[in-house]
Amino acid sequence: MKWILRYRELSTAIALLMAQLFVGCGSQHSTEAIKPELDSINYASYIAIGPDTAIYPIHQTTSSQREPIDEYGLQNLFDQNDKTGWFSEPGLHAGEWIEFKFDRLPVSRLQIVALDSFIVARVQEVEITVNDSVLGTFPIQAFISIHTPISKLRIKAMDADGLNIVNPPLTQDTTSTTRTAYLTYASHYNSRSFALAELRLFDEKGKLLPIKAIPNRTAKINLWSQTDSRLITDGNTKTGFAEENEIDHRINFAFEVFTPITRIAIWNGIDRKPESGYIQKAILSIAGHPEASFILKPGYNEYVLPFPMVSRLFTLHLLSTKKMAFSELRFYDGAR
Numbered sequence: 001m002k003w004i005l006r007y008r009e010l011s012t013a014i015a016l017l018m019a020q021l022f023v024g025c026g027s028q029h030s031t032e033a034i035k036p037e038l039d040s041i042n043y044a045s046y047i048a049i050g051p052d053t054a055i056y057p058i059h060q061t062t063s064s065q066r067e068p069i070d071e072y073g074l075q076n077l078f079d080q081n082d083k084t085g086w087f088s089e090p091g092l093h094a095g096e097w098i099e100f101k102f103d104r105l106p107v108s109r110l111q112i113v114a115l116d117s118f119i120v121a122r123v124q125e126v127e128i129t130v131n132d133s134v135l136g137t138f139p140i141q142a143f144i145s146i147h148t149p150i151s152k153l154r155i156k157a158m159d160a161d162g163l164n165i166v167n168p169p170l171t172q173d174t175t176s177t178t179r180t181a182y183l184t185y186a187s188h189y190n191s192r193s194f195a196l197a198e199l200r201l202f203d204e205k206g207k208l209l210p211i212k213a214i215p216n217r218t219a220k221i222n223l224w225s226q227t228d229s230r231l232i233t234d235g236n237t238k239t240g241f242a243e244e245n246e247i248d249h250r251i252n253f254a255f256e257v258f259t260p261i262t263r264i265a266i267w268n269g270i271d272r273k274p275e276s277g278y279i280q281k282a283i284l285s286i287a288g289h290p291e292a293s294f295i296l297k298p299g300y301n302e303y304v305l306p307f308p309m310v311s312r313l314f315t316l317h318l319l320s321t322k323k324m325a326f327s328e329l330r331f332y333d334g335a336r
Contacts, residue, residue: 059101064089074213097156113198120195240327267328277323286311
């Protein structure tokens with residue numbers, strides 16, 4: 001009797017093992033079949049659920065961002081490493097800024113550390129704005145007293161060595177009429193970026209707060225096109241997706257985990273290539289839920305969804321009466 005029971009247990013175990021092997025082989029084959037059609041793209045991610053003691057902003061944004069983000073992004077401001085930092089796009093004017101929003105974060109003081117490198121513009125001063133009130137202009141490296149809960153923090157580059165500041169002067173003629181002078185104004189172009197190495201926030205006891213920037217999330221994208229999918233997230237509005245013979249196109253996105261999306265931004269058209277066309281209407285959808293549609297104008301468009309969409313698979317339906325093109329696409333969740 002015992003022998004019969006052991007035989008049945010052994011037979012059941014073998015059957016389960018064969019079923020697992022069969023299912024596993026089928027899944028692997030399906031994944032490999034679609035892998036060549038997909039490329040990896042990073043999007044803003046909400047805070048991961050798990051044992052994380054870091055403090056994340058509820059929103060973060062910049063005036064510009066140098067690519068790649070993994071090397072020059074905001075996460076470098078909180079890594080306790082003075083040799084890495086956040087970079088603006090190169091060759092822009094003074095006035096670049098970064099901004100964080102918190103849920104009333106108690107802060108006693110802050111310190112901004114400049115990146116000591118010859119490849120960036122040397123910024124002597126920054127303007128600090130807390131909760132929409134300008135606190136003042138302060139030298140880099142100085143400790144700045146706050147003593148108030150922070151809901152919004154903006155740091156703006158002021159006069160700096162190497163950042164381009166072009167301001168043609170006004171001239172006054174003999175009739176006392178002010179007019180703009182037509183001058184050939186020569187400006188020394190500099191390709192350096194505004195950069196910061198560290199942003200340090202201290203609590204009321206003087207302890208350094210464990211701040212982190214909102215991380216990125218990886219998605220798979222299928223353009224169903226010959227266009228390189230990296231062109232729609234490279235931060236360059238002079239390159240992008242273009243279809244000459246299509247007026248109806250769908251783009252599929254697959255995130256690794258369920259992801260909320262509350263806002264979408266599209267740079268409609270491609271800079272200096274108006275002949276490439278524009279998108280007139282876009283529809284974002286997930287299976288089994290109402291669609292969110294919006295009309296696009298040329299240039300930058302930002303649309304807040306009427307309701308959050310939470311899924312792993314998203315479809316963006318693009319429509320145009322003529323040939324279509326766009327240069328950049330961004331998805332944002334509730335934390336952005």
